[in-house]
Amino acid sequence: MRKLELVSPAGNFDQLKAAINGGADAVYLAYTRYGARAYAKNFSLEELEEATSYASKNNVKCYLTLNTLIKDKELEDTFEFLKHYFSFNQDGIIIQDFGILKLLKDRFPSVPIHASTQLNIHNNSSVKLLEEMGFKRIVLAREMTLGEINSVSMHNNVEIEVFGHGSQCYSYSGLCYFSSFIGSRSGNRGRCSQPCRMKYHFPERMAEKRFFLSKNDICTLDILPEIINSEITALKIEGRMKTPQYTAITTSIYRKYIDRYYQDPNAYSVDSIDIFRLKQVFSRDLCTGYFKESFPDNIISLKKSGSVGNFMGKISSIEFDEKKRIIKNIYIKSKWSINKKDILEVWTKKGNERIEIIDFERKFLKNEKFLYKIPLGIKSSISLNDRVFKYYDKAIDDFSRSFYAYKLKGTNNGNIFSLEKKEIIKDVYSYEQGFENSSLVLLIHEKEFLKKILDETREDLVYSGYGDLLDSKNVGFFENVNWHLNKIKKRLIIKLPSIIYDHDLEKIPPLLNRMLEIGVSHYYVSNIGVARLLSKFKDINLILGADLNIFNSLALGYLSDFLNKKNIVGVELSAELNLDELNALISRYYSNNDKKLNFLLYAYGYYPLTIARVRKDSLAKAKRKKSFDSLVDEKGYSFYLGNDYNENTILFNSRKTCLLFDLEHIIKKGISNILIDSNFIAPLDYIEVSSSFRKGLQLLHDKDLDGYGRYLNSLRRNELFQDYTKGHLNKGVI
Numbered sequence: 001m002r003k004l005e006l007v008s009p010a011g012n013f014d015q016l017k018a019a020i021n022g023g024a025d026a027v028y029l030a031y032t033r034y035g036a037r038a039y040a041k042n043f044s045l046e047e048l049e050e051a052t053s054y055a056s057k058n059n060v061k062c063y064l065t066l067n068t069l070i071k072d073k074e075l076e077d078t079f080e081f082l083k084h085y086f087s088f089n090q091d092g093i094i095i096q097d098f099g100i101l102k103l104l105k106d107r108f109p110s111v112p113i114h115a116s117t118q119l120n121i122h123n124n125s126s127v128k129l130l131e132e133m134g135f136k137r138i139v140l141a142r143e144m145t146l147g148e149i150n151s152v153s154m155h156n157n158v159e160i161e162v163f164g165h166g167s168q169c170y171s172y173s174g175l176c177y178f179s180s181f182i183g184s185r186s187g188n189r190g191r192c193s194q195p196c197r198m199k200y201h202f203p204e205r206m207a208e209k210r211f212f213l214s215k216n217d218i219c220t221l222d223i224l225p226e227i228i229n230s231e232i233t234a235l236k237i238e239g240r241m242k243t244p245q246y247t248a249i250t251t252s253i254y255r256k257y258i259d260r261y262y263q264d265p266n267a268y269s270v271d272s273i274d275i276f277r278l279k280q281v282f283s284r285d286l287c288t289g290y291f292k293e294s295f296p297d298n299i300i301s302l303k304k305s306g307s308v309g310n311f312m313g314k315i316s317s318i319e320f321d322e323k324k325r326i327i328k329n330i331y332i333k334s335k336w337s338i339n340k341k342d343i344l345e346v347w348t349k350k351g352n353e354r355i356e357i358i359d360f361e362r363k364f365l366k367n368e369k370f371l372y373k374i375p376l377g378i379k380s381s382i383s384l385n386d387r388v389f390k391y392y393d394k395a396i397d398d399f400s401r402s403f404y405a406y407k408l409k410g411t412n413n414g415n416i417f418s419l420e421k422k423e424i425i426k427d428v429y430s431y432e433q434g435f436e437n438s439s440l441v442l443l444i445h446e447k448e449f450l451k452k453i454l455d456e457t458r459e460d461l462v463y464s465g466y467g468d469l470l471d472s473k474n475v476g477f478f479e480n481v482n483w484h485l486n487k488i489k490k491r492l493i494i495k496l497p498s499i500i501y502d503h504d505l506e507k508i509p510p511l512l513n514r515m516l517e518i519g520v521s522h523y524y525v526s527n528i529g530v531a532r533l534l535s536k537f538k539d540i541n542l543i544l545g546a547d548l549n550i551f552n553s554l555a556l557g558y559l560s561d562f563l564n565k566k567n568i569v570g571v572e573l574s575a576e577l578n579l580d581e582l583n584a585l586i587s588r589y590y591s592n593n594d595k596k597l598n599f600l601l602y603a604y605g606y607y608p609l610t611i612a613r614v615r616k617d618s619l620a621k622a623k624r625k626k627s628f629d630s631l632v633d634e635k636g637y638s639f640y641l642g643n644d645y646n647e648n649t650i651l652f653n654s655r656k657t658c659l660l661f662d663l664e665h666i667i668k669k670g671i672s673n674i675l676i677d678s679n680f681i682a683p684l685d686y687i688e689v690s691s692s693f694r695k696g697l698q699l700l701h702d703k704d705l706d707g708y709g710r711y712l713n714s715l716r717r718n719e720l721f722q723d724y725t726k727g728h729l730n731k732g733v734i
């Protein structure tokens with residue numbers, strides 16, 4: 001039996017030592033740039049050399065985490081860094097960006113490549129595609145059940161890695177634009193500000209603020225035997241931003257249980273003290289994530305979004321000093337030990353109070369619990385039955401420190417090498433186009449909405465209602481829509497989902513056959529596995545969607561080549577690029593590729609920020625309330641909530657994007673298709689919005705720039721074009 005590889009986080013040197021001494025088989029670590037944890041300390045190039053050499057002397061592999069999206073202007077620097085890094089370590093590299101994949105395959109073909117969980121891989125077809133591309137290992141999406149994992153691993157030869165312990169993103173990784181849209185810090189660039197860990201409330205329920213988007217942490221000790229018996233190659237511990245103590249304790253505990261299982265599978269059991277230790281070093285409430293269920297009830301941590309520590313017991317008695325009006329002593333019954341210098345946190349009705357233990361008395365009770373008498377001597381809001389958690393455990397801290405106490409030889413943080421520019425790709429930053437080939441594209445999600453606007457439609461129409469499309473009773477309806485659009489020389493484009501597990505993926509070929517029969521030949525794809533599936537069909541045209549996160553020209557060139565260039569007719573680039581970055585990408589693409597593409601840009605609507613394997617109703621049910629259609633943050637911004645066909649919850653931006661007043665520049669810089677989204681907009685308003693964009697474009701086509709300027713001015717007071725954001729058009733993301 002191949003032994004499960006334990007992969008631990010190394011966000012800095014102490015974590016690295018803790019991981020190695022704790023028993024990790026491999027660590028993952030990052031350069032000071034380009035890792036998905038930009039706020040971890042990370043390593044300079046010199047430090048990486050020292051760290052990887054230390055790890056390899058200890059027979060521990062180092063996987064370089066370069067799993068952010070890379071802008072065109074950063075490709076050369078990235079190449080230079082990789083050239084230096086691979087001169088001393090070639091254990092493996094974890095990536096998200098297909099441009100980096102192209103660079104690795106061309107320039108460093110012997111380095112093993114791992115697909116980051118940021119690539120959101122959750123179906124067989126995606127795994128196959130990445131295997132065909134040359135990935136050696138795939139870190140799957142954290143949202144997969146063990147059954148789903150087994151079904152993809154059984155059908156493919158590539159190595160499979162899963163996250164087995166630690167924090168989880170609210171959204172599918174790689175599909176979260178929350179932090180980026182509310183503050184320019186992109187999760188896809190390792191700079192997330194974690195808005196999902198904030199409090200929200202339902203409209204008109206201000207008093208009931210909860211952490212509705214904060215997920216509990218994963219712990220898989222209880223199901224480790226099932227994981228070992230599946231086809232999984234490696235188990236990863238999350239946490240490069242956490243402490244070395246965390247790495248020491250989690251690594252050593254997972255090492256103990258992996259070894260315990262291999263020594264005697266029948267005697268496998270988990271000691272409660274180890275769960276206590278895990279919870280103590282950092283954890284929200286623990287759950288088995290999605291391994292057991294696709295929509296687990298206990299996935300959200302409503303009450304607290306930070307580490308909770310261990311529940312010790314309740315305040316069982318209080319002694320007051322009436323004269324001084326202080327609490328003299330508190331009493332707690334607990335089965336766990338409390339020692340001097342531990343810190344307890346009491347959850348009182350007025351907030352949490354922390355108590356450092358200076359002294360205590362302990363009595364053993366019959367029911368295997370201890371009664372602790374803890375002197376307080378202060379004014380306090382603590383009252384009977386308040387819950388007590390251990391916030392800090394001195395003994396665990398001391399024990400974990402022994403894993404990384406000794407020093408490595410000195411390191412410095414200085415940077416590394418002077419960057420000499422090398423040409424990775426031909427570079428022409430001058431692409432400009434006229435207005436004649438630009439057009440609108442309408443994005444419609446519901447059949448009833450489509451019926452209401454169809455007669456007013458003059459443009460290509462993207463339809464995303466996957467549930468309606470799957471229903472064979474609707475074929476006639478879509479045939480009519482397609483006929484209507486063809487009559488005006490426009491087309492129906494089918495948008496396929498970004499989250500699609502194997503049982504739904506199987507429905508695509510019959511759907512495609514039905515659609516091809518009625519003459520629908522254009523498909524917008526947001527999932528890499530769906531793109532692979534469709535690229536095998538003849539006579540269809542693909543538009544690569546924004547959820548594929550195409551961020552640079554190398555990625556676009558590589559992906560379109562790999563997916564059969566002939567089929568690709570358009571691309572919606574990442575919504576996190578600014579206009580100059582979009583132009584740089586388009587310019588470089590055309591400098592290196594002959595094939596003309598339509599570049600789409602999201603120009604109006606409420607942009608989807610997160611998609612989560614959480615039922616919308618379950619958020620409300622957790623509060624025993626009816627379902628709500630929005631969540632409000634602490635500043636009062638309201639975010640719409642919606643569902644996809646499969647009950648995944650989507651959270652949308654609180655402000656609409658509107659690029660109407662920038663059309664001229666956008667088109668000049670190479671964008672040909674202007675996408676107008678209909679979500680949360682009334683049909684009549686939508687007709688007005690699209691006709692305004694249409695008229696603006698027409699004036700540009702006619703080269704009537706004065707008329708265009710006057711027309712835009714006439715719209716500035718229209719409330720459909722007020723209180724908007726331009727998304728990342730001007731500044732982009734960091």
Ligand code: SF4
Pocket residue numbers: 168169170171176177178179187192193194195196197610
């Ligand atoms: S779900 Fe999004 S906002 Fe939350 S931590 Fe992950 S990337 Fe950040």
